[in-house]
Amino acid sequence: MAVGLPLAGEVLPVEGVSLAVTAAGIKAGGELDAVLISLAEGSTTVGVFTKNIFCAAPVTVCKQHLELDRPRCFIINSGNANAAMGNAGIEDALRVCEFIAASSELRKQQVLPFSTGVIGERLPVDKIISAHPKLLADLSTAGWTGAARGIMTTDTRPKACSKQVLINGSRITITGICKGSGMIRPDMATLLVYLATDASVEKDLLQSLLQKAVDQSFNRITIDTDTSTNDSCMLSATHKSGISIDTADESLDLFSTALNALCQQMAQEIVRDGEGATKFVEVKVQQGRDSDECLAIAYAIAESPLVKTALFASDANWGRIVMAIGKAGVQDLDTGLIDIYLGSVRIVHNGERDPDYHEEMGSEVMQKEEIVVRISLGRGRVAESVWTCDLSHDYIQINAEYRT
C-alpha cells in the first residue's frame, strides 16, 4: 500500500554514471538485493550520513574512504544492514571493497560500501563477491530504475526521479534513487539516497548544496520517529556536461533549486510509501518566531501516535492536535493566538474551537488521502513543513513480522 501515484516522469541517464542490479541471494526469495554504481573518472562525490551513534560499519568505512580518495564505485546490498557487528562488520565491509577494487583496477578507498536490512547479522560477503562479475558485466547508464528496485527493503515501489535545468543555454541533468519505508526519522541524512549530476561542481560547494537540500527534504520527514543506523545520502557530480556550477552567477541558484525540488519530491515519495501508510500528511507550522519552534511543534504533531491513529481513522479529532502542540516544549507560547486548520477548514481560532466549525467540515477533509494540517502561531514570520503518514494496522503487521 502506498498513497498516491508513483513518482512520474522519465528517469534520465546521467553521463558518467552506470548502474547494475542482481539477486545475490542475500534476501530470501530471490529478490534483487545487490547494486553496483560506477562513476566516471574525475567525478566528485559528497555524502551526508546518519547521526545514530551506533552507525553501521559501511557508514564508518564510507566516511573514511571519502576522506582519502575520489569514489569510483558504490556497492550496495539490501537484506542485511551490517550494523552492530563491531570489528567483524568493518572487516566484512572492507573485504567487499578490496575484492571490487582488485577486480576493477581501483584503489580500495575508491569503493564505497552501503548496506540496508536486518541489523545484527553477519554480512554475507561471499554472496556479494560472487555477484560482482555479473554486476560489472551489466553496468548501464539506463540502470537507474533497476538499481532503485535493488535497494528496496519494505518499500512497496522503487523510487527514482530526474530534473533537468538549463544553465547558460545548456541542459544539465540530476537523477536520484532512494529507498526507505520504516525506521524513518532522519537526522542529518537519511535512508539510502544516490543522486548524480553531469554538472561540474567543486567538492565543498557540492557538499554544502547537498546539506542544504537534505535539510529541506529528507530531514523534514518522519514515519515512525526511528533513526536508522545506515542512513546515507550521496551526491556525485561527473562534470561530463562541461557546465560549471559557480557561486559567481545564476547557475548556482538554478542548480540548487532543481536539486532541492528533486530531494523534496523523493523525500515525500518515501513518506507516501511509509510502512502501512494510507494518508500522506503535510504538517505546516507558520507565523512562528524561528525554525526551531515551528519544527518542534510540527514534529510533535507528526509523531504523535494519537494524531496518527486519528488520521488513519479519518477522524477529525482535533483535540489530539491541540494536545500535541501543547506537549511540544515551546514554553512561552500564547495559546490564545493559535489557529488550527485541517485543509482550508479553520477548526481552532485564537486557541478555541471556531464557532463556525462543525464536525462534518473536518470529517470531509479527513476522508482525503492527502491532508494538510496547518498551525498558525500568530507571533512571527517563519514557516516550516514536515511530512508524515498515518499509523495503521499494517505498520504493526509489517514490523511485527519483519524477521519472520
Next chain:
Amino acid sequence: MAVGLPLAGEVLPVEGVSLAVTAAGIKAGGELDAVLISLAEGSTTVGVFTKNIFCAAPVTVCKQHLELDRPRCFIINSGNANAAMGNAGIEDALRVCEFIAASSELRKQQVLPFSTGVIGERLPVDKIISAHPKLLADLSTAGWTGAARGIMTTDTRPKACSKQVLINGSRITITGICKGSGMIRPDMATLLVYLATDASVEKDLLQSLLQKAVDQSFNRITIDTDTSTNDSCMLSATHKSGISIDTADESLDLFSTALNALCQQMAQEIVRDGEGATKFVEVKVQQGRDSDECLAIAYAIAESPLVKTALFASDANWGRIVMAIGKAGVQDLDTGLIDIYLGSVRIVHNGERDPDYHEEMGSEVMQKEEIVVRISLGRGRVAESVWTCDLSHDYIQINAEYRT
C-alpha cells in the same frame, strides 16, 4: 486486555476522606462518570499538574484554587476533558465549583474540579450539577474502589492501592486511586491520581514528598509518548492519625519510602493496563554518568515504535534496541562499552553481538508477559528505569475508534 493481575491487597479507608460515585450521563451507555471526594476540615492538599501548555480548564482552576485556600472537595468527571475550550471551559469549571460550594457551605475555591475524556467538547455542567445531591448522599470512607471505577476512560480495570507504615508504634495509611491508559507520557504529573493519608504533614513538605514520588513513578512511564492536557496528581493529608511526619526524625524516611512505593506500584499498573498492552516492560539503563543520559536512552528505547512492535511480536530483534540507543542523542557515548541484556540473557557485549548468544535465548525471554530490557553503558554509577508496554493492533483499534 491488561498485563498481569490487578493490584492486589485491600484498599484501606483513610480517616477524613469520603468518596462517592455515580453515572451522571456524561458517558454514553450509563457508565459511572462522576466522582465526589470530600476531605475533612483542616486537611492539607498539594498537587502536581501537566506541563502541556494547552492544559485543560479544570487544571487552570485547580491551580488557582490551591493557591487561595485549603481544598475540601474534589469533583471529578470522566467522558469529557473540558480542554481547548478557552474561556467557556473556565466558566464551565467554575460553575460546577460554585454550585457545589453553595450546596455544601464551602467557599468556591475550596472545590477543585477535574475532568478527563474527549478534548474539545463543552462540559455538560448541568449533568454534573444534577448528579451532585446523590454524590453528596452517598459519600463513604469505603468509596475508594467505586471512585477508581468512576474516573476510568479507556482503562480496562480500576486502579486502587494502599500502604501502611508504622511510625513511632502507630500505624498510618496512604491510599490512592488513579486512571490512565493512553495519552501517557507524563511530564510533571500524570493522568488523574488521588492520594490521601491520615498522617499529619506540613504543606511544603507534602509538596516536596509528592514531587519526589511522582518523579520516580508517574514521570517514569510512557505508553505512547503523548502528554495529556489534564494530568493531575493530588495528595491530601488529613492529619487524623495524629502522627506527624517530620524532617527531624525517621518518620520522614518511612513515610517517603511508602509513598514512593505506592506511586511506583500505581504507575506500573497504568502501564500494565496501557492501551492494547500485551507486555509489561522495564527498560533499565545502568552504569551511566548521570540521570539525564540514562533517561534519554531509556525513553528512546521505550518509545521506539519499532522496539514496541518487536515486543508485541515476541521477536528478539535486538538490532532495534541498538538503533534506539544510537538515536538517543547522547553524543559522546562509547558504543564499545555497551552491554545489552534481555532478562538475564546478554545479547550484546562491548557493543557487539555476544558470541555465546543464540536467537533461541532471546526468544525465550520475549515470550514472557513481563520483560526487563537492561542496558549497561559502562561509564558511570547512575541507573534509571522507565516502564512501558508494547505497541499492538489493539492500540490502533482503540484509538482509531475512540470517538465512534
